[in-house]
Amino acid sequence: MKEFYLWGMIPAKHTVQVDSQLLKSGGSEFSNISFGTYKTTRDTWMAILSFGLYTPVHYFVEAHSDEGLIRE
Numbered sequence: 001m002k003e004f005y006l007w008g009m010i011p012a013k014h015t016v017q018v019d020s021q022l023l024k025s026g027g028s029e030f031s032n033i034s035f036g037t038y039k040t041t042r043d044t045w046m047a048i049l050s051f052g053l054y055t056p057v058h059y060f061v062e063a064h065s066d067e068g069l070i071r072e
Contacts, residue, residue, distance in 0.1 A: 006053060018061055027065030035061045 022030050037059045047055045062071045 016059060016061070021061045022063055022065075022070065025065070025067075025070045027063075027067050027070055030063040030065050030070070033061070033063040035059060 016035070018033065018035060022033070037057050039057060043056045043058070060071055062069070064070070
């Protein structure tokens with residue numbers, strides 16, 4: 001999960017190390033790597049209640065490996 005403040009302006013840049021996230025899963029070779037963000041209902045309510053000052057966002061990294069589909 002990444003956290004943003006002031007309507008997503010702070011911090012201006014978030015870095016996610018995709019390779020380290022995938023290596024945590026135990027696989028060795030990956031293909032069809034994709035990633036994205038999503039919000040839960042709780043995240044939306046937190047943003048509304050804080051008037052956008054606190055805006056949590058979740059991210060996922062998905063790839064195929066020799067062990068099958070991996071989603072971190």
